[in-house]
Amino acid sequence: MVSFLExxxxxxxxEAKIADLRGAAGEDGDIDISNELQRLExxxxxxxxxTYSNLSPWQKTQVARHPGRPHFRDYVAHGFDNFIPLGGDRLYGDDQAIMGGLATLNGxxxxxxxxxxxxxxxxxINHNFGMGKPEGYRKAIRLMELADRFALPVVTLVDTSGAFPGIEAEERGQAEAIARSTEACLSLGVPMVAAIVGEGGSGGAVALASAERVLMFEHAVYSVISPEGCASILWRTAxxxxxxxxAMKLTAQNLLELGVIDRIVPEPMGGAQRNPQAAIASLVSTIDDELEGLEGFSSAELRRQRDERFLRIGQSLR
Structure with a gap:
């Protein structure tokens, strides 16, 4: 069942009327309701x-947070093959908010x-609502180093309101871990494609999205802070x-215009939550297309592309 937003x-x-009509037709097969049903559908x-062709940025934020949107495990199950999870940062523990491993994408x-x-x-609760801790970002670094060592492309799926802000995370070096993860992305000598699939919040998102190709779902959002956080700072009320x-220009359409992302991935009508498998297929096909376009580039060229794409951001506004 689809969970409806406000x-x-x-x-x-x-849709409730349509469901009632179908139920009534099932109870009494003598009534022909096909025309009325077709009209309502x-x-x-x-x-x-x-509705979805005129969403406001705030409405897009609500769609991006919809609990029915596909998550990492859904992409593993329906978009990638032969997934082998790799856990732990070899320093502290295994963070379940950030997952990763080896996989196959169209061979x-x-x-x-x-x-x-x-x-x-x-x-x-087990995955901490997607808010990564230092050990999660250090796990990501370990996996990126592994990818570099074995010349494997890196694909990241970003969906977080931000890195975990708890005291224990700060004690274990949250800021340093995020910075090192961002550095690891920029230093990769293999192709990297990042996709903002839901909510891309703050440095917790950037730490997995500093790639030479950044994709974004049509109704995803990507910003330095949540709208509620921004409102609390500027107006003292969420x-x-x-x-x-x-004001934040956090939609895919805004960010493509600003050069923050490279490509918008279409979603099924009504958002990815209405047809998760179609959304997954759309994203996986786009990622595969981008990886194919990055084949043949040297490590130095990939790093140069990455540096240039981030240095270009904001230049058109000067």
Whole structure:
């Protein structure tokens, strides 16, 4: 079942009517409701299309956070083959918020790393809601070094509100771990493609997204702080989050124009949460296409491309 967001209420009401109509038809097969059902389904599809073609930045933020969107484990199950998980940072422990390992993408061996938020209360607690701790970022560094050693491309799937801000994370060197992970991305001598698949928040996202190709789902968001956090700083209230989201230019469309990302990946109508497998197929195909385009470049050229893409950001605004 689809969980509806606040702005989707008119769609939810129509779909409830359609479900009721189908139920009534099942109880009494003598009534022909096919025409009415077709009319309502067409009306619902048009309403969904018009709603999603005019989403505000705040509404896109809500879509990006939808619990029904595919997460790292879903991509492993439906988009990649032969996944072998690799755990631990060899220093402290194994962070479940950031997962990774070896995988195959359309016959190409890759190192796959990403945030996992979890699907229910128990798994969300286990994965710390996708908020990585220092050992998670150090695990990512270890896997990137492994990729470099064995000449394997790196694919990262970013979906986090930000790195974990708890005291224990700070005690174990959270800022240093994030900085080192960002440095590891920029230093890679193999192709790297990063995809913002939901929420890309703060340095916790950048630490896995400093690649020469950065993709972003159509309704994902990517910013230095959450709209609520920004509103709390600027207006002293989180209630101004919609205004903050508008000002922050955090949508894929904004960021493509600013040169922060390289490509927008289309989502199924109504968002990835409505058809996760179609969304996964769309993203995996785009990643494969980007990796193919990066084949043949030397390590020095890949590093140069990475440096140039990040140094270009913001130049058009000067």
């Amino acid at each position: 702005f989707e209420k008119p769609v939810a009401e129509l 067409l009306k619902s599809a048009k309403l969904l299309e018009s 190409r061996k890759v190192v796959l790393i990403g945030h996992e938020k979890g699907h229910d209360t128990e798994s969300r 209630e101004k989050a919609p205004q903050a989201a508008e």
